[in-house]
Amino acid sequence: MSDAVVSNSDKQGAPPAHAARGWLSRALDSDVFYSFRRSKLTMVAAAITVLFFLLAIFASWLAVQNPFDPAQLQLMNSRISPLWTADGQSPFLLGTDEQGRDVFSAILYGMRISLAVGMAGVIFAGALGIALGLMAGYFGGAVDSVIMRIADVQLTFPAILIALLVNGIAKSILGNRLDATSMLVVLVISIGLSFWVGYARTVRGSVMVEKNKDYVAAAQLIGLPAPVIMLRHVLPNTMGPILVIATINLALAIITEATLSFLGVGLPDTMPSLGTLIRIGNNYLFAGEWWIVAFPGFALAALILSINLLGDWLRDALNPKLR
């Protein structure tokens, strides 16, 4: 476990901007890593996050069955309670659901989808927000006011509402051509369009400060084109806050995906994420089969809580005022 913790902190400790020689020793020596070592809660949260990521990556080796493959599901095995209860049966650690799907395997595969959609959503939102924020901050004037007015308007609406609207529009345009895979893309786009504002505002603010510094003037003087200056010179200096937003947004993106799937407008039963599993399990709550909903719910809650704690810590650690 300690290996996993160290490798995770490396990723966050090493400033991506100047990953030069000896980055490992520099990362281990940094203030960020020092503050990581001092907070037990953060280390636990990091450990849990890494564990969940590993479980998701190695799901196909760890699971006793592939819950997406109907051939492997047997109705004979349906509604078995968890192993430690009186009616538990051997390979099904956390019990099975209505279709004989092993809950533990379903959680592993669902976690994989939740994390993948969350990460893709964060990357899409980040790319969009950073690009628009760079343009708004660097060019100023009309470009700036158009982008920022759109951001202001969007900020008055909750992300979940925007995600639902984008989702509904995509569905009505695609109609019947919508299968599970294209639903993944629709979800990533809905999440990306709901969360770009945070990045755009932060990047714009940093760019407005950075662009008046001498190094930008120097780059302009030697005739570098604007995109190069923005991406190679200005952007690296705005990475700290972006990393914090990305971490906190990962938790929000996972919540949004889970909520959409729970509401029945996200991933279908044939390709369940954690949110879909909770929606399915919720139907069996009254029959007393609590394990079908409880374990996916617990996994989702633990994942979100750990990522949030990491995000909180990263925000404090990267904020020089609090040191």
Add this chain to the structure above:
Amino acid sequence: MLAFTLRRALQAIGVMFAVGIIAFSMFRFAGDPVNQIVSIDTSAAEREAVRKSLGLDDPVPVQFVRYFGDAAQFKFGVSYQFRQPVSTLLMERMPATLELAICATIFAMVFGILMGVYSALKRDTALAKLFQAVSLIGISLPTFLIGILLIYLFAVTLGWLPSFGRGEVVKLGWWTTGLLTLSGLKALIMPSITLGLFQMTLIMRLVRAEMLEVLRTDYIRFARARGLTTRAIHFGHALKNTLIPVITVAGLQFGSVIAFSIITETVFQWPGMGLLFVQAVQNVDIPIMAAYLLMVSLIFVTINLVVDILYTVVDPRLRSTVGRAT
């Protein structure tokens, strides 16, 4: 002051105009409205007649003006799935959502302020630490998980509260209320807690931070020096001054409460606008989606406008800075 109010109102109208364009484009371009109305074996000529009767062959700007004019009179077209006017459906369900949102806000304010004041005054007690932990969970847990947990505890295991619906409702004119019957009140408890929990943690953290700030100021020290009782200082002086930002935040959050009721209403099968909207997204019922977007935007924009204007009335300093900034 008048100039500021006017400028702010103009901005609000601009936002509503932008939202209107989005709603109209959804209505007009996302899927063919004719296909939703006629059956598969309708002939091309009949389709053309339907198209004409809906005015879909007019130029797009004309259609937009007509859509806007209709929307201003609360005419949003006919729902694809219910075959009823959208405005009727929305009006039927609005009381349920508003009652839920108001109860959730009251719950959030009362418990948020109480817990916030307690954890500011007795910072190191176990109970204050427990409140902090609860607030972290309240912010981290998705709404629907909290709802499911409450249902499992109080409906499945203990059997104290109903798990879905509004209970018995009483009709007061066009408004239906669940506040006057016992089953209606019981049905309100869990949805209100689920919906209000996030706001409660927000208010609790805000009250705690503001109280700690105010307790350090000179006038509190002076009040102590005057020999006022601790009670009078804490509640007469400190709490009073923390309440302005709290009421502002609660007011601004009311719009989000209405939007987030989408999730709570789905968990508890609460027959409100949010549930209608989710069903519309599931069944691609564009007229309802567009109308819901317009209604919620109107509520949001109005609340923001009123809060902004009230702010400048209460605090003249804002007026001058806003004037200078623009």
